[in-house]
Amino acid sequence: MNSSKILIYDGSFNGFLTAVFVAFEEKINVADIQQNNQCQSGLFSETQTIFTNVEKAKRVWNGIRNKSHNAITNVYFSFLSEAEGIELILYSYIQKLMIAKNGKQLDYSDGIVLRINQLARSVGREKHRMEAFVRFQLTKDNIYFANIEPDFNVLPLISKHFRNRYADQQWLIYDVKRKYGIFYNMEHVELVSLNLKEVHFNKIHRSDAFLNEEYDYQSLWNDYFKSTHIKSRINKKLHTQHVPKRYWKYLSEKKQAV
Amino acid sequence: MEYFQVMNFERIREKLNILADAAKYDVSCASSGSDRTNKNKGLGNASRMGICHSYTEDGRCISLLKILLTNHCIFDCAYCVTRKSNDVKRAAFKIQEVVDLTINFYRRNYIEGLFLSSGIFKNPDYTMERLIAVAKRLREEENFNGYIHLKSIPGASDELMYQAGLYADRLSVNIEVPTISGLQLLAPDKKHEDFTKPMLKVKNELLRFKNEQKVIKSTPKYAPAGQSTQMIVGASGETDKDIMYSATYYYRKFLMKRVYYSGYVPVAEDSRLPSIGTQVPMLRENRLYQTDWLLRFYGFAVNEILNKEHPNLDMDVDPKLSWALRNLHHFPIDVNKASKEMLARVPGIGMQSVGKILHARKFRKLSWDHLKKIGVALNRAKYFMICNSRHWERRDLDADKIKGMILQTSKGKFRKQYSQQLQLFN
Numbered sequence A: 001m002n003s004s005k006i007l008i009y010d011g012s013f014n015g016f017l018t019a020v021f022v023a024f025e026e027k028i029n030v031a032d033i034q035q036n037n038q039c040q041s042g043l044f045s046e047t048q049t050i051f052t053n054v055e056k057a058k059r060v061w062n063g064i065r066n067k068s069h070n071a072i073t074n075v076y077f078s079f080l081s082e083a084e085g086i087e088l089i090l091y092s093y094i095q096k097l098m099i100a101k102n103g104k105q106l107d108y109s110d111g112i113v114l115r116i117n118q119l120a121r122s123v124g125r126e127k128h129r130m131e132a133f134v135r136f137q138l139t140k141d142n143i144y145f146a147n148i149e150p151d152f153n154v155l156p157l158i159s160k161h162f163r164n165r166y167a168d169q170q171w172l173i174y175d176v177k178r179k180y181g182i183f184y185n186m187e188h189v190e191l192v193s194l195n196l197k198e199v200h201f202n203k204i205h206r207s208d209a210f211l212n213e214e215y216d217y218q219s220l221w222n223d224y225f226k227s228t229h230i231k232s233r234i235n236k237k238l239h240t241q242h243v244p245k246r247y248w249k250y251l252s253e254k255k256q257a258v
Numbered sequence B: 001m002e003y004f005q006v007m008n009f010e011r012i013r014e015k016l017n018i019l020a021d022a023a024k025y026d027v028s029c030a031s032s033g034s035d036r037t038n039k040n041k042g043l044g045n046a047s048r049m050g051i052c053h054s055y056t057e058d059g060r061c062i063s064l065l066k067i068l069l070t071n072h073c074i075f076d077c078a079y080c081v082t083r084k085s086n087d088v089k090r091a092a093f094k095i096q097e098v099v100d101l102t103i104n105f106y107r108r109n110y111i112e113g114l115f116l117s118s119g120i121f122k123n124p125d126y127t128m129e130r131l132i133a134v135a136k137r138l139r140e141e142e143n144f145n146g147y148i149h150l151k152s153i154p155g156a157s158d159e160l161m162y163q164a165g166l167y168a169d170r171l172s173v174n175i176e177v178p179t180i181s182g183l184q185l186l187a188p189d190k191k192h193e194d195f196t197k198p199m200l201k202v203k204n205e206l207l208r209f210k211n212e213q214k215v216i217k218s219t220p221k222y223a224p225a226g227q228s229t230q231m232i233v234g235a236s237g238e239t240d241k242d243i244m245y246s247a248t249y250y251y252r253k254f255l256m257k258r259v260y261y262s263g264y265v266p267v268a269e270d271s272r273l274p275s276i277g278t279q280v281p282m283l284r285e286n287r288l289y290q291t292d293w294l295l296r297f298y299g300f301a302v303n304e305i306l307n308k309e310h311p312n313l314d315m316d317v318d319p320k321l322s323w324a325l326r327n328l329h330h331f332p333i334d335v336n337k338a339s340k341e342m343l344a345r346v347p348g349i350g351m352q353s354v355g356k357i358l359h360a361r362k363f364r365k366l367s368w369d370h371l372k373k374i375g376v377a378l379n380r381a382k383y384f385m386i387c388n389s390r391h392w393e394r395r396d397l398d399a400d401k402i403k404g405m406i407l408q409t410s411k412g413k414f415r416k417q418y419s420q421q422l423q424l425f426n
Helices: A013-025 A054-067 A069-080 A086-099 A111-133 A155-165 A212-227 A236-242 A245-250 A252-257 B006-021 B095-107 B124-141 B158-167 B180-186 B192-215 B240-254 B282-297 B319-326 B340-344 B351-360 B368-374 B399-409 B415-425
Strands: A004-009 A029-035 A046-049 A144-148 A171-175 A180-184 A189-192 B064-068 B113-117 B147-151 B170-172 B227-233 B258-263
Touching (some): A013 A069, A029 A086, A069 A086, A069 A155, B006 B095, B095 B113, B147 B158, B158 B170, B158 B192, B192 B240, B227 B240, B282 B319, B340 B351, B351 B368
Parallel strands (some): A004 A029, A144 A171, B064 B113, B113 B147, B147 B170, B170 B227
């Protein structure tokens, strides 16, 4: 059975890990691993559909984690990067990891190891940025609400930080791009999907959903932001490097600039 | 859930504008170094790495609400915007107002916590007590576990410095003037001991906590993020050697976590200081930070970079390149064999790349291509190293030639300030 196959999975991380499990177990010659909404079959490859199996996914997860904690973080983070063709690169990474003795994830002279490392770093940076740039607004229902539009799918990665930090207030963070959010109800965090009539950016126009006091605090913050400037040190280039323009619409202190 | 009434809001706004503006010259922005966790479903925690929630228009990080409790001050230090003879609007926050602002900004994820300083009113101990009262109320009444940075007021008593560390994550007192003679000239009402006494007390408490914690797990935390200080650059005619030898002294003697260097921004006309309109020495400040990094992370000793022969840093190249050009006899090194310390001294190889090189070369000998992908800046590193390749810099080049070639092929953000020198190499 030497012909190469394209494995089709459901797009989830568990689905991907199941595909890896099946490929190893059945010794499949993998041509590609694709999400089921993409389906680009090569001329000479067969396809095989993978049914997500959490037990199998767990075994792959533990197998990688036992090799190295750093490696499993790299795998999870780079998967969330949603980079094109990430599944095949990751599959190659996992193969190399399993075949080599130990520490293969540190072989920075290997192109695949470097690439995964870089992707994981980028996702890590975006996670850190979201923890910094999420700005809550207190709604009339007493929920602290925030929108984000991250480059990568980092909601699963920031949930723990916000749950630990804001243990005594209800909060909701919504990914506008990917149309899902996480909501903390004072007990645990759950996934939500909202039907937003308008996206609550920190707009110039006030929205009914928020109290007047909310806008007072935003003004105070804007004032504070302005007062930190030392005009004789101005450096717009450095400022934009740290806070790229695509984040400005979420930061109330930049809203006049939008 | 408390919030301000309409009338109150305007007053708070006015105070905030005055007291945040006065605090901006204290450049410390760190919110890292503390692993304080949330307790009893309270509010907040501290992030070990620190989080920068925004950035000023000059590129500095904003991670804390940085304000003065009041800008009334009994002292008249020449370099300070809050000096008593300066004609500025004065204001003072109530303790509860600071607490409310902090909590409400924190809940919205605008900040990691509070940075509270103050002008000295009545006397140092009275001022310090008020700062401690804010921190105490945040911790005990609001169950706040976020980051708190309190200033150590020069002249404050040992007992108060002990209390401060029980509530704060970081303490700092800014020496501002790097030399004792400079301090006597610019702040004649203050003594050097006023600054070093609280620094010493904090250092001793930090050591005591470290030792006690090994025996008694429940020892109350004392300033988990340590202490720091700041020096003004360009106000007292000091050399870079004065500044960095001074910084080294403070790092060693008082276990400082950080020393900050702040380019002097003229705020009032005074014959002892550069006049208003003098350019802020940003390039010099940048080079000093680069030197600070070399001392703390790259294993350099301060006298290797600054000494009698070289009392000031080169402006046109960074201090690491400058050192390498003065010490060409150490190079070229073989990237596949050299020690970690020598790899770190190669211009164009940063500590991240050093780590990657050490790991990667266990698997195979590294060549130019590997190094480029790892992120080494080859346009400068190539003059100082060889690797697994038949191509390397074989010409017998002297320091000036190498410097010229590097400057020609690289970009620098401060280039306009020293471009005359470049023409020599064209």
